[in-house]
């Protein structure tokens with residue numbers, strides 16, 4: 141794996157986010173020749189430049205919607221991690237065409253530019269919200285996946301391997317529920333809980349970086365990878381967060397399910413799971429290589445595997461409060477919080 145990174149030129153689209161900066165540090169530590177950060181916001185780029193301070197880190201202002209800017213950063217690149225996206229459920233709900241432009245059309249720009257430039261491998265980041273999508277963010281990510289797969293199918297003889305990774309909620313990510321609960325506990329406000337029985341997959345940022353690297357080193361073009369992950373109810377998560385914060389007595393305010401929100405998430409649909417290869421810690425769903433012959437879709441059966449049960453946050457390994465606490469205590473942010481208290 142390292143040998144593929146050593147001396148490589150890597151582009152990370154949407155590279156100033158928490159995924160991008162963690163991945164960039166890891167690539168630099170593994171001996172990448174150059175890591176190109178492609179994003180829209182010069183202030184975030186400046187902050188990252190100061191925080192990491194490595195001359196091999198190069199910054200490109202641009203937008204995945206703008207083909208020219210994408211072509212410019214990708215020229216001369218060996219590997220691409222495509223993380224740029226509109227990810228917030230409400231903003232995509234209000235502005236779905238913006239999600240189409242960035243998440244679907246922008247991804248197509250990245251993929252075409254990568255093939256044209258002879259990039260070795262492109263990994264596109266997707267989300268559990270793309271499975272049985274109910275909101276515009278998930279729908280646009282589902283279509284990004286389909287776009288990636290159709291471009292992979294049409295370019296199987298090219299030098300470029302295209303793959304997709306899907307992961308669920310990243311614990312303690314910006315704007316997510318764990319920092320919100322911590323802030324509510326710190327300020328003595330009631331904890332706002334949507335539905336204590338709702339479940340979510342739990343994954344750390346380090347694990348999401350591992351999944352993307354796994355896809356990069358293992359993929360045949362058109363593969364989709366999912367990392368198996370435990371889940372918990374929001375009720376158990378809340379109790380776990382309170383315990384690591386050292387708060388035993390707190391008020392809970394049940395606010396109800398938010399717009400566009402599911403009771404549980406799925407990482408694999410039932411059809412995908414039936415066709416998935418179980419690789420221990422990961423599932424690999426290979427490309428459906430059917431040609432442009434429409435007949436098998438409409439008239440003939442193909443003896444495919446019968447649909448299995450979907451892989452969801454309701455039926456994966458379920459952590460109780462002790463399990464949630466053990467997982468939380470592996471996060472650097474929680475370790476810093478606990479160190480500050482002792």
Ligand SMILES: O=c1ccn([C@@H]2O[C@H](COP(=O)(O)OP(=O)(O)O[C@H]3O[C@H](CO)[C@H](O)[C@H](O)[C@H]3O)[C@@H](O)[C@H]2O)c(=O)[nH]1
Nearest residue numbers: 227228229267308309316317318332333334335338340374
């Ligand atoms: O005040 C709150 C906020 C959230 N939750 C619950 O906590 C869980 C996690 O909520 P997050 O907001 O952390 O994560 P979401 O699954 O809702 O989705 C988040 O991650 C997505 C990426 O997958 C998008 O970025 C999205 O906009 C962002 O909210 C959910 O069950 C939610 O109902 C609460 O109980 N109380």
